Amino acid sequence: MRKFVLIGLVLSYAGVLLLAPMLALVINLLEYGLDTIWAAITTPEALLALRLSLILALCSVMINTVMGVLIAWVLVRHQFWGKRFFNAVVDLPFVVSPVIVGYVLIVLFGRQGWLSGFPVQLAFSTAGMLLVTVFVSLPFVIREVMPVLAAITPEQEEAAFTLGASHTLTFRRILLPILWPSILYGIVLTLARSLGEFGAAAVAGGGVQGVTETATIYVYRALQDRNDVGAYSIAVILGLMAVGILILMNWLRPQEGKKHVD
Amino acid sequence: MSINLTNIHKGYGAQVVVDDVSLEIESGELFVLLGPSGSGKSTILRLIAGLTPLDQGGIALHGRDVSLLPPQQRGVGFVFQNYSLFQHMTAEQNIAFGLEVKRVPRSERQARVTELLQLIEMETMGKRYPHQLSGGQQQRVAVARALAQRPEVLLLDEPFGALDVKIRAQLRQNLRAIQTQLGVTTILVTHDQEEAFELADRIGVIDGGKLLEVGTPDQLYRAPKHRFTATFLGNANLFPAHRNGSKVYLGDQHLPAPPDTDHLTGQPVEMMLRPESIEIALNPTDLKGSVLGQATVTQLAFAGALERVTVQLEDRVLQVLIHPAQSRQLGIRPGDRIWLGVQEYHLLATNHHSGAG
Structure with missing residues (x-):
């Protein structure tokens, strides 16, 4: 009996906390009607915001996938002075508030900033927004790939070497297929984090409508402007994307060890 | 090559x-x-x-x-x-x-x-x-x-x-x-x-x-x-010995020196007796090889196809492998006095540590 009470309690708590907002979003959305929603989504500002969010997220995914695998490789395969410190620093984006990340970018690269002479304008620009998005979503690929890479015994690579394969070919044909599920999982997490980013992007980009306004910033501004239908519409799009990512994550989640024949 | x-x-x-x-x-x-x-x-x-x-x-x-x-x-x-x-x-x-x-x-x-x-x-x-x-x-x-x-x-x-x-x-x-x-x-x-x-x-x-x-x-x-080779490749009974003339001396016992061991004359050697090359008999006249001496059976143990007999020959303990049928025929028990003989033995330079002998 106690067991069922506990299960009921946990499910109710999680259900209300996690699913109720999504449900509320959909119910509110239907009140407006699909035509109104479609019109709200297809306004130039909304489309630009969605476009910018997608561009930032995709660029962030590309950069963090390549760099994430490289960083994971260096951390797992190489010994160097300060490795433990570097390994800890990789998790910094998990603990630093995104707003602070955006603020630091302005402090560094703003007009009065220490690095104001930097050739590329980073403060209040999409380049700066990309930089902070890359920062906040940096650890996902790294942390997914590292344990898998560490578990690969050197013999697999050595076997490939004795069969004539170069280091590059060995990485592509032997290691990458093993790492691929964890890389994909990292990519999906990076995508989710990047699409949902608000604080860092809002501060670093300044939230200029049609220029540095992402979908999340658009929702915030629409609410401030009492444009409820606009806020809801984009929120639903972002919500649907999140659900899609969630399904993808569950599908890609690394499987338990396969059964072996003795 | x-x-x-x-x-x-x-x-x-x-x-x-x-x-x-x-x-x-x-x-x-x-x-x-x-x-x-x-x-x-x-x-x-x-x-x-x-x-x-x-x-x-x-x-x-x-x-x-x-x-x-x-x-x-x-x-x-x-x-x-x-x-x-x-x-x-x-x-x-x-x-x-x-x-x-x-x-x-x-x-x-x-x-x-x-x-x-x-x-x-x-x-x-x-x-x-x-x-x-x-x-x-x-x-x-x-x-x-x-x-x-x-x-x-x-x-x-x-x-x-x-x-x-x-x-x-x-x-x-x-x-x-x-x-x-x-x-x-x-x-x-x-x-x-x-x-x-x-x-x-x-x-x-x-x-x-x-x-x-x-x-x-x-x-x-x-x-x-x-x-190391003698002991790593199977079991070996190894005892300090010395070669002099055409004989090998193992305590009080002496046996004919194996062929091609002239170079070991005068230097410390060990005699290697494989357990299966040692024979057991109740009378010395029943032995086919050279007589090692009279020993006491201390232990009998099943060892698969063969039977392992541990014997005490003066102050030396030897492992012997014999066929179970022979063991039954001899009817030996721990404490029995038996005669040991050997048909094949080998001498190696004493090299307990490193380097080939």
């Missing part, structure tokens, strides 16, 4: 793993490197394959100096202890991998894979993934993969280590048959003397990074030069 190692040396800091090893292996030979765990035998294999860089010395394969070449250019097939099959590839794909790397045309590749699957008697299992194969099957695929490119040399690092006894015996026969059929020069590393005896044309005994001695299984078993 197929494989030529010249004074090869490998160390990690102060720890010497391979100590000045020189070895020549003939074409088509199956050479077994035998030694305990940590003796450096696997490192020698890795040095030959180029998987571990050499500190000093030279390695030549079929007359080609490969000492500084990467593993990709050595033309060596390597079978790892845990097989290291590529888990995301089928057995066929594993075997074909090296051929793909060498850009062998698809039709030729497929023909070679089929040929190898037949060779390892797994024609119907080519589409299976490693996790769908048993340990023995995985081992056979690993051998086929290593042979696919027709390597000059095949290196096997404890290839039967992870298998149970019955499968191991079967796979040993398979491997020997394949090796004989293909004539590929092979080095196999093992710590199992039974495996070494069954497979080897010649055995190299290694301990503490040093290659102690090399010989045929029979030579090393019956006439080892080194105490």
